[in-house]
Amino acid sequence: MTLSVALNHQFPGFTLDVNFVAPPGLTALFGRSGSGKTSVINAVAGILRPDQGRISTADTILLDTSSAINLPPHRRRLGYVFQDARLFPHLTVQQNLSYGRWFARPSNGPNFDDIVGLLGLQALLQRRPGALSGGEKSRVAIGRALLSNPALLLMDEPFAALDDPRKAELLPYIETLRDQTQIPILYVSHALPEVARLATTLVVLDQGRSLHAGPAADLLADPDLAPALGLRDAGAMISAEITAQGPDGLTELHSAGGPLWLPQIASPPGTRLRIRIAAQDVILSRQRPEGLSALNIMHGQITEIRLSDDGALVQLAIGAEHLLARITQRSATALRLAPGDPIFAIVKSVAVAQKDIGKR
Numbered sequence: 001m002t003l004s005v006a007l008n009h010q011f012p013g014f015t016l017d018v019n020f021v022a023p024p025g026l027t028a029l030f031g032r033s034g035s036g037k038t039s040v041i042n043a044v045a046g047i048l049r050p051d052q053g054r055i056s057t058a059d060t061i062l063l064d065t066s067s068a069i070n071l072p073p074h075r076r077r078l079g080y081v082f083q084d085a086r087l088f089p090h091l092t093v094q095q096n097l098s099y100g101r102w103f104a105r106p107s108n109g110p111n112f113d114d115i116v117g118l119l120g121l122q123a124l125l126q127r128r129p130g131a132l133s134g135g136e137k138s139r140v141a142i143g144r145a146l147l148s149n150p151a152l153l154l155m156d157e158p159f160a161a162l163d164d165p166r167k168a169e170l171l172p173y174i175e176t177l178r179d180q181t182q183i184p185i186l187y188v189s190h191a192l193p194e195v196a197r198l199a200t201t202l203v204v205l206d207q208g209r210s211l212h213a214g215p216a217a218d219l220l221a222d223p224d225l226a227p228a229l230g231l232r233d234a235g236a237m238i239s240a241e242i243t244a245q246g247p248d249g250l251t252e253l254h255s256a257g258g259p260l261w262l263p264q265i266a267s268p269p270g271t272r273l274r275i276r277i278a279a280q281d282v283i284l285s286r287q288r289p290e291g292l293s294a295l296n297i298m299h300g301q302i303t304e305i306r307l308s309d310d311g312a313l314v315q316l317a318i319g320a321e322h323l324l325a326r327i328t329q330r331s332a333t334a335l336r337l338a339p340g341d342p343i344f345a346i347v348k349s350v351a352v353a354q355k356d357i358g359k360r
């Protein structure tokens, strides 16, 4: 199931002009505060009627202003997860979940026990929302939305009200949801590391316009986009597979650029992961370095170099994937880097945070 969105809307002093396709997987709408993310979600949900637009899935037109089609929100088959979970406080978790089920079409809806299992809610079923942590409330809200058998899941910053430990607890559930359901997820966020961890498709909004849309791995590794996304958070994703657990608290992984050693990842050998490596944590060397404390030395080839007043962003091909390195212009000049050159990328093991390691 794929969602297509084309919208044009004029607020006083603000124009929304957005065009993108959200394939199965998780599509992140990323942009600064006021860039139009919630307005897009509201238009998809049917809360905002744009001046012009067309929003459709493979089998349903939700909105087509040119033919006066505008399905009301309750007929759009959407699951909506808000920043605050908005559970009914007087109902137990089980009753809150069943409320979602009540809206489902009787046929081929998801199985209650499957959703409870997917989101790890068994032990919580008899509790009321007042006795749940923020992360647990979010999981119940996601479960309730899924049980309404949605064709599309809308999530508007579901992490906004959560502290870091609660966020870390919820991330794997969203990954499972992304990987195990065929429902496209439209996910609003202004946190790039979270987007890098979760998104399969990325839509970058800037002042109401969708500047870029496409596979998240490609856009995040594009040096031309890094300034718009935020240089500090710039970083690309590579995939790797766990090969062994070391006795010294490190996990060995196989990547296209060579072996990697990262702080212990509690998953068995064979687990495939996607790892975000921040551009500012990558050091470049023309020769394979010797006698270095950094454990991770990947071999690749320079594909692009972007120079600016903020330094140089160098894109490297590591197998079929890309890595970004942020270095000074002075280093780029001293090393005489040029596209096509073979290069070694060095990354300290401890530079890769657990929150930047996700499922593939």
Ligand SMILES: Nc1ncnc2c1ncn2[C@@H]1O[C@H](COP(=O)(O)OP(=O)(O)OP(=O)(O)O)[C@@H](O)[C@H]1O
Pocket: 011, 012, 014, 031, 032, 033, 034, 035, 036, 037, 038, 039, 040, 190
């Ligand atoms: N009902 C409205 N009437 C007038 N202007 C509006 C309305 N809704 C949104 N806007 C304008 O649209 C712009 C985008 O708002 P929107 O809430 O979609 O942005 P956002 O990216 O979701 O922001 P945030 O991350 O802060 O939630 C805002 O600057 C606001 O001026």
